Amino acid sequence: MNRMNKREVARILEQIGILLAVKGENPFKSVAYNRAARVIEALDGELHEIIGRGELSSIKGIGNAIGGKILELVSTGRLKYYEDLRTSVPAGHLEMMRIRGLGPKKIVELHKRLGIESVDDLERACRSNLLLSVPGFGKRSQEKILSGIGHWRKHADRRLYADVIRQADWLLSLLEGRKEVISLSLAGSLRRRSEVVKDIDLLASSVNPAALSSFFSSLGVDEFREQGETKTGILLDSGIRSDLRIVSQEQFPYALHHFTGSREHNTAMRGRAKRMGMTMNEYGLFSEAGPIPCSSEGELFSALGLSLIPPELRENMGEIEAAERGEIPRLIELKDIRGVLHLHTSSSDGSAGLEALARAAGELGFEYIGIADHSRSAQYAGGLSVEEVRRQCSEIDEYNRSHPDFRIFKGIEADILPDGSLDYDDETLALFDYVIAAVHSYFSMPEPEMTGRILRALAHPRTTILAHPTGRLLLDREPYSADIDRIIDCAAEYGKILELNANPQRLDLDWRYCIRAKKKGVRIAISPDAHHLEDLKTVVFGINIARKGWIESFDCINSLSAREMAHFLYSRP
DNA sequence: GCCGTTTTCGGCCCGACTGTTTTCAGTCG
Structure with a gap:
């Protein structure tokens, strides 16, 4: 059966939220759908299992109405309410919502008065001065809308x-x-x-x-x-x-908290303040007796009975509850990183050699690196033949003999073939200290096949790390359809590592999944996936996302010393 | 549409800015 997963359900709920806003419905109704979408996406475990256990309606943010719609979606793969909603709103109105300064009210008014259904309609109407005839619109707003359209066409908004x-x-x-x-x-x-x-x-x-x-x-x-x-x-x-x-300087701590957000975090914080008999806004925290002085964000949290919540965690994903219990994690920092494992050399598609990479990594304070060039089936990227693999391994052995103060580990980024096998035989794979398994082809396999493919590769005794687990390219390519929860479970079962690829366009594993991986006891590897010397510095972007994902130094294998890393890699089968 | 330490009805964060208005509505964050 083609079972709808959390992400797909969440996306539809989100769409409903936007459609309701465009229709000018009760804004709180729209917010309720958006909130439900977030809750579903962040859910722990399989949606159909949660439904099976009858726990759907006990989830905060899911009531009878939305719960019923989720049931319909999961059991039939469709939702009549959503389909009706879509046909009742001109498709172009969704697009118009993304133009700055245009919201549901104005879009509805323009539709009613001028029959505008799309951005193109709107642009024509502006150029013909038609907006001046609509109450509430003037010359200035017409100009602003035209600039807004220009800006929207030229730049993605994210x-x-x-x-x-x-x-x-x-x-x-x-x-x-x-x-x-x-x-x-x-x-x-x-x-x-x-x-x-x-x-x-x-x-x-x-x-x-x-x-x-x-x-x-x-x-x-x-x-x-x-x-x-x-x-x-x-x-x-x-x-x-x-x-x-x-x-003003007195207002600074309150304003800093307010404008750091997220909106969801702020809403929850205000709710908490209210329950404690206080109100808060960007200018202060107030009790009935008057303003409560705070000279830092720390004091502000403290006044609300909370320990300091680092900005990265302020997403209303449980951080307020954790702060209440005094259980905010000590998040990983750049200085905790002792070495990185996913580097490419000029032997495949990188631009630097072993020595140069080792030197650059040493200058950044790392004790070791791991080379993981592409494997033979990645011909587009100069993947290494078995012969080249052997040659590189000797080179690395030679380097290590002559450089006792720095360590290079021997790895490979092995392609996961469509059937889930790795593209070297076991004898060749045994030459490496570790294997990073990666999907680089057949991205559009259906979910069950893709999930099975990845699970099989992950279960391979030689696999150490799963590279960029979802395959997404931010703002460009969607993740391949695979069941990330089963992948996390499988990693937990076999003691495998999930990569947090630090390339700014990947940042994959996503921080939301880092939270889940951590809960299951799965460790992550922050990897620069470096193809050039400068790429080593992208580790900092990986750290950012790890911190957002509640990762502490012990959750991350890069905090192992060279000696500990050697022990970890050599003690594997 | 959701929710409940004032609640099963009536809130739901709330203030700034703009443009079109003459006191405010819409949008944004």
Whole structure:
């Protein structure tokens, strides 16, 4: 049976949420569907098993109505309510929602008055000055919508963390030098280290907000400039938006927490404050007796009976409950990393040789590296023949003999063939200290086959690590359809390692799955998947995601010393 | 549509900014 999985169910619930918003329904109803989508996606275990145990309606955020729809989806693969909803809303209205400044109300009004059903309709109407005849719209809003369409066409509204953080650091460096700045911080999803972000949120306290705001405003291009008393928004040349909030020094800790988010985390925190007889907003925490002074985020959490929650964890994924119990993990840090295992050399598709990689890794403070070039069936990437494998192994042995202070481990990134076998025979695989198994072909296999394929490779006695477990490319390619929970379970059963590929476009294993892997006792390997010397530094992006995934140093094999790593690898079958 | 330490009905975070208005609605985060 083609059983619908959590991700598919979540996506439909999310779509329903957007459709309801476009229809102008009760906004809380729309929010309820979005929330339910999040809850389902983050669920531990198989959806059909949870249903089987009759536990669906006991999940917080799933009531009778949504629960019934999930049942219909899982048992029939379809949902009449959703299909009806889709036909009742012009397809173009969903697209129009992504244009800045346009929301459900305006879209409905434009549809009613001018029959606008798509972005193209809207653009034509603006160019013919038709919007001026609609109440509530004027010349200025027509211009803004046109710019918004242009911007939407030119830039995706989401970007990779790695691309945006550079620009954020540049902005911060410019602001830091201003004498009117007292405190300054990154906020928003960048501060939470999200893998994909929309804009750059900055927060400052200042002795002269007006001067600071003007300076910041001058850094953007002319259109899209917004300048109020506490908030200034600009559009950078690169098409990235940045908002600077300016508050007083006393307000800074509250504002920092507020603008760091996430929205879900903030909502839960406000709910908690309310239950404790307090209210909170970006300017303070208040009891009936008056404002509660806090000079740092730590004191703010403390006033709510919580230990400090690192920004990375603020996703309302159990961090508030953990902080209440004093059980916030000591998250992994870059300095915990003693070595990395997934590097390519010029023998396959990398650009550097053994010596250069080892030297660069040593300069970053690593004690060891592991070479894992592509295997023979990866011909597009210069995969190594058995002969080349033997030659490389000798080279590495030779290197290790002459460099007692640094260690290179012998590995391979072995392709998982469509039937789940690895593409060297056991004798060849036995030459390596470890094997990273990877899917690089036949991405579009149906889920049962793909899951079986990966499980078989994972169960292979020679497999040590599963590379980039979902195969996603952020903003580009969807994960291949495979049952990640079964893969995590299988890794737990056989004591296998899941890779957290640190390439900024992969960041795979996703942090949400890191949380689940950790719960099952599965360890992860943060790997730069380096093809060039500079790629070694991408480890920091992997650390970010590991931290978001609640990973501590002992959950990550890269915290092993060279000696411990040798022991770990050699004690395997 | 969901939920319950004031609750089974009536809230659901709440403040800033913009544009079109003459006191506010819509959007955003």
